[in-house]
Amino acid sequence: MVTWKGRLGPFDLRVAPGTFRPSTISTMVAESMEVGDSDVVIDMGCGSGVLSIIAAKLGANVVHGVDAEQETIEIATANAAAQGVEDRTVFYQGDMFEPLPEGLEADVLIGDVSGIPDDVAEATGWFPSGLSGGPSGAELPLRMLEQARDFMRKGGKVFLPTGSLQDEASIIDAARDMFGKIRQLTERRIPLPSTVSENPAIIKMAQDKIIDITQRGSRMIWTARVWEATA
Numbered sequence: 001m002v003t004w005k006g007r008l009g010p011f012d013l014r015v016a017p018g019t020f021r022p023s024t025i026s027t028m029v030a031e032s033m034e035v036g037d038s039d040v041v042i043d044m045g046c047g048s049g050v051l052s053i054i055a056a057k058l059g060a061n062v063v064h065g066v067d068a069e070q071e072t073i074e075i076a077t078a079n080a081a082a083q084g085v086e087d088r089t090v091f092y093q094g095d096m097f098e099p100l101p102e103g104l105e106a107d108v109l110i111g112d113v114s115g116i117p118d119d120v121a122e123a124t125g126w127f128p129s130g131l132s133g134g135p136s137g138a139e140l141p142l143r144m145l146e147q148a149r150d151f152m153r154k155g156g157k158v159f160l161p162t163g164s165l166q167d168e169a170s171i172i173d174a175a176r177d178m179f180g181k182i183r184q185l186t187e188r189r190i191p192l193p194s195t196v197s198e199n200p201a202i203i204k205m206a207q208d209k210i211i212d213i214t215q216r217g218s219r220m221i222w223t224a225r226v227w228e229a230t231a
């Protein structure tokens with residue numbers, strides 16, 4: 001069990017060993033997202049279901065949460081029931097948009113799929129193997145953005161976290177190309193544990209300018225951002 005202390009919290013969430021535990025990025029996305037009454041929401045990479053639950057509590061008509069982790073879907077369903085939003089949430093196991101009903105059009109897409117480079121994921125243990133963001137951390141978010149347009153209502157909003165611990169520029173450029181209108185909603189500098197910043201794979205990615213970590217005093221810092229793209 002973990003306690004969510006972000007927007008609309010505190011509330012408890014069940015997590016299984018393979019479930020992503022809500023992070024600083026989850027808190028930032030939760031604070032940034034706008035959900036209107038009767039909106040249809042897709043929560044891509046829903047994990048424990050925390051952002052789906054918040055979207056439902058903010059008034060969404062229905063939230064479709066998807067995650068690749070089988071156990072996570074059972075967990076998200078149980079968490080939504082414990083928060084009294086089981087009538088407005090439905091969770092699917094699968095890859096990206098593949099399990100969603102045909103013809104579904106969303107007003108809001110929460111696009112929080114894994115965006116951590118595979119080597120960083122391995123060094124940090126932040127993601128189980130096979131569920132991280134690809135070699136540069138941009139591959140999975142880019143695949144999500146490419147598929148997203150087919151599932152968005154015109155004028156719908158995508159809430160998209162990015163960070164300097166991935167090839168962030170590729171994601172922002174692609175979002176701009178695909179959606180035209182994007183704007184940054186928030187930004188936070190986050191210390192990187194020394195076990196991670198001293199990892200040879202991470203030092204190499206920083207030298208190759210794939211990721212951007214900066215020194216502040218004795219600590220290394222990375223930057224997380226949340227963007228809004230309008231379909």
Ligand SMILES: C[S@@+](CC[C@H](N)C(=O)[O-])C[C@H]1O[C@@H](n2cnc3c(N)ncnc32)[C@H](O)[C@@H]1O
Nearest residue numbers: 020022026045046047067068095096112113114
């Ligand atoms: C950064 S976590 C976010 C979880 C949740 N939104 C939160 O804030 O706690 C990303 C999630 O994406 C899921 N994921 C990874 N690859 C996926 C894919 N191909 N399709 C769907 N979900 C995926 C992971 O299992 C993980 O739960």
